[in-house]
Amino acid sequence: MINIRTDLAVESRELYKKGSGREVPGVEVEVNSENEISITTVKIVDEIGAKIMGKAIGNYITIETPRIIHYDADFHDLLSKTLAKELGKLINLKENETALVVGLGNWNVTPDALGPRVISKLMITRHLKEYMPEQIDEGINPVCAVAPGVLGITGIETAEIIQGIVSKVKPSVIIVIDALASRKMERVVTTIQIGDTGISPGSGVGNKRMAFTKDTMGVPVIAIGVPTVVDAATMANDTIDMMIDNLIEQTKDNKAFYEMLKDIDKNEKYVMIKEILNPYIGDLMVTPKEIDSLIEDMAKVIGNGINIALHPAIDLKDVNRYIQ
Amino acid sequence: MINIRTDLAVESRELYKKGSGREVPGVEVEVNSENEISITTVKIVDEIGAKIMGKAIGNYITIETPRIIHYDADFHDLLSKTLAKELGKLINLKENETALVVGLGNWNVTPDALGPRVISKLMITRHLKEYMPEQIDEGINPVCAVAPGVLGITGIETAEIIQGIVSKVKPSVIIVIDALASRKMERVVTTIQIGDTGISPGSGVGNKRMAFTKDTMGVPVIAIGVPTVVDAATMANDTIDMMIDNLIEQTKDNKAFYEMLKDIDKNEKYVMIKEILNPYIGDLMVTPKEIDSLIEDMAKVIGNGINIALHPAIDLKDVNRYIQ
Amino acid sequence: MINIRTDLAVESRELYKKGSGREVPGVEVEVNSENEISITTVKIVDEIGAKIMGKAIGNYITIETPRIIHYDADFHDLLSKTLAKELGKLINLKENETALVVGLGNWNVTPDALGPRVISKLMITRHLKEYMPEQIDEGINPVCAVAPGVLGITGIETAEIIQGIVSKVKPSVIIVIDALASRKMERVVTTIQIGDTGISPGSGVGNKRMAFTKDTMGVPVIAIGVPTVVDAATMANDTIDMMIDNLIEQTKDNKAFYEMLKDIDKNEKYVMIKEILNPYIGDLMVTPKEIDSLIEDMAKVIGNGINIALHPAIDLKDVNRYIQ
């Protein structure tokens, strides 16, 4: 399983369940669904669960929606409110505690630009609280934000940059937004994962060697991740699995064939596919043709979700009117 | 074959050859290769060839390269010169005859923005020839260009807009640049197709119902197309074909299995895959994660290719210096 | 007066009144003012008025506002509604008659990009009415739009491009949006001029030699213009006039000085200033530092004004929600 690329807890769990036919030990799962939006809370409670899931002990909330429809502003608002509600479960800011929002990713690479785009939608208030507190209403908390860019642009580990900023700003919580890789195209820009364990090495679309965790940052790190790309090899792999399962169905009577197909080891197969594909598509990550507007819409959804989660006094109507 | 999406003559030909084991009747093919660049000239000579290929009688030159490496300016120049040379075979402008270059596609959709991006790299000279001819050197021809946008942006058929402009500008040739769909990810932004039959309905990434041909425009239309997206279903389909061929190899001894696999009708299979995939990915077109820089590099390659093809007096060095 | 650059009817009138102390003959003026917005209707009724004003016989409605405040969405909406109301006085579209909106200017030059930015805010419906009429509500009229770019980008006179498009689309009215030059910095992106006589040579920020008028286009042309730049020389000139008037006040007793100052011929002076300034600032046009957000806000105001003016069924709330 290790060599199959996913950043999503729900996908790690699916993989395990598909392989083993049972729930992951050391993991508690709760699923709720309401008007087209399903919310899966995966709680990794011990080291066994952590090892199998390949993720740290902690909470992973996944919001899954049908296709994001461009211009469907009402659904975007509904999604922002859902995100805000789930964020509220992981963030416990006292009044006037500062939140630092970090938009990871490369603004020159559309599928990796989600983080920076979200930053551009936020209500930034920390400086106002500092320089003109009397003008700021109650229920507006100090929020600051940065989108530092990626290693190739700055020459500096992004986590190092943030550590430096944290040492000056001393926030009570860090919210990190990042573009992820998914195993399934249907998840791209339709799934939002929130976690309270930060971001660990190797994950994400870009190259972020150093972790964003409470250990490295000294304060809780909430990660918001959205799949924006899929590994072409895993996509092919999944298609072939569907194909084989389909053949197996069709050929229950042809015993030899049936056995033969069942014998195909899926990991071996994945490696083989990599071998077949690599020569010409290499480690290709693909994204939908409509990625520009998908990123823009999702950035607005997440930005507004954070705005209403961090500022109790803010009404989504205001945000939609005054943040462009 | 019909329901397999491709805009490339070389792919239509491959499909036929793979199916029939022989060259397409009514089609003459010539392949040349030089320092990593292969040039395939497909000449459709009669209606039979046209029917099988699903393309009009005429010439289709395909320039195929390995992966476009960002920053490899020398290779970009080599490619521009190759393009210019091949364009020269299809365009016969007399001195001071006007060329109109049309960049199709939607500048808000990165994989569809190739056309407009190319326009931004061109040396536009028609107005200078008109208003300050004395200042223009010999060997600089009148070139004008437009990127009108797509139907959804303008509300007008792009071909209608161009017909209107043609009626005013009266060019001697039209060069149309468009983003295409390919069956294979390895072709995306590595293959350039030049044709002297224009662009016909339904092709291309966007929606261009009306044709850009000599019939509709009244002057020869040279089409330059570059695949920037792949239909996820055809990609899956091709992967599975590779997989099956691979299984067939492995199982020559298992006769029943072997026969069974050989019996899988590929068109049927494609339809089935569509059925399997559609529910969740629909008619998904995918593009590489790096599409932004790929489009930018290819736009420069094509822009410079056109610049040196249309202006005999122009040296690529100058172009690289003065066009940004 | 001739050599003093202005595209605004209200400024031509001011200049004449200041010079002559009386209203321009052949011109009828009506001024209305409501919640911070003043509306001046200048009706040029005969050739004498036209000659003095340097504008064609027709109606010129000028909407003047205080500084546009970024984020003041309520005021933006008020301004859109005011614009829609005034546009309604000049446009008489019958149901299902087509409007063609043309965004003039260069999208690469921020102060000249107003036209193209407005186009991006419009509800484009002509193609929907044509291809899926059943899906379009009553009260939604066919609207199409183009932003063809400037002569330097296309090599083609913009008016020629539009003539070509008009010959295909056959609209009942053309609305042309353009960035203008003003004599006073306070008007920049605070004043909107609507006229029913189109746009004539030489006016505007860019170079548009050919006119956009009923004569050249064959249908009524409504022009919407907003000053985005000021000629540095006229700005200096006006400052010096203020200075001199000020000195005159201070020195009523110093007769010689007083006479001397009064003798300064303002046109001569303007020429002299040009001489003083030209060597180092040439024909410099200046724009406020905040031009990027000013253009964006004004584009939204005008786009929405046009949307509600052309589509009786449209409510501004919907527009704000669904057009980004």
Place this chain on the structure above:
Amino acid sequence: MINIRTDLAVESRELYKKGSGREVPGVEVEVNSENEISITTVKIVDEIGAKIMGKAIGNYITIETPRIIHYDADFHDLLSKTLAKELGKLINLKENETALVVGLGNWNVTPDALGPRVISKLMITRHLKEYMPEQIDEGINPVCAVAPGVLGITGIETAEIIQGIVSKVKPSVIIVIDALASRKMERVVTTIQIGDTGISPGSGVGNKRMAFTKDTMGVPVIAIGVPTVVDAATMANDTIDMMIDNLIEQTKDNKAFYEMLKDIDKNEKYVMIKEILNPYIGDLMVTPKEIDSLIEDMAKVIGNGINIALHPAIDLKDVNRYIQ
């Protein structure tokens, strides 16, 4: 003098000389000129000079050029080389010492976007030196860069962000690029000021309350500043001065008038002009209409100047080819 806005040492000096008729005490000035480029080195040697100049003790090199011509790539290269040579006089990096380049300013405000644009033109190498030293040639030094944005975007003092990053990166020198305000339109995007005393409060186009100096950063700070805006009031003021000087010339014989004019105190006058202008243009900063391309050209000039100054092994030809 204090209330006249300038960030340029050469302008402070001009003002003093114009007022006092002599060189500023405590200041040494050297002027060199070569092919259209003049280089003025202002050395503030003591506190008296510092007080009069309103700048810290240190070196200020000003590169003045005629109008930057778009597309004049040869002149751009000449300017980059000149900048590199002058930078070399203030920066003494030992091999493998790290330089941190900081692009100040707001990328959403074109005249304030110079810093971020320069960053995008730099050869970033620190991470390569760290992760693949064997692949990096000798003569390539570790360079990293950030464009953190402005207080209104981040909610954090930019200097605080940089202090944090410095504490992690431990550079040997910081180079800060910023857009400045000039008193004269002719300097806008034609003058480059280099200083070895960093940037002090209040200067610059944006709001940067905290200083970038050796005191605040712990390492030498080289500032590169380019005027991109002019205060409309100072522009008017200077025009009126020219006008008055002109009148004085014309009226040597009219003694009363002559005396009267000479009596006009220029600071008083400036205040008065502010009063006249403020009501309608407030603290307006203006910029040329062509600011977009001016910023882009100057960003390339400065970026390349820094590239060749910091990387002895780099040839400008390579940079032009490989950095876009």
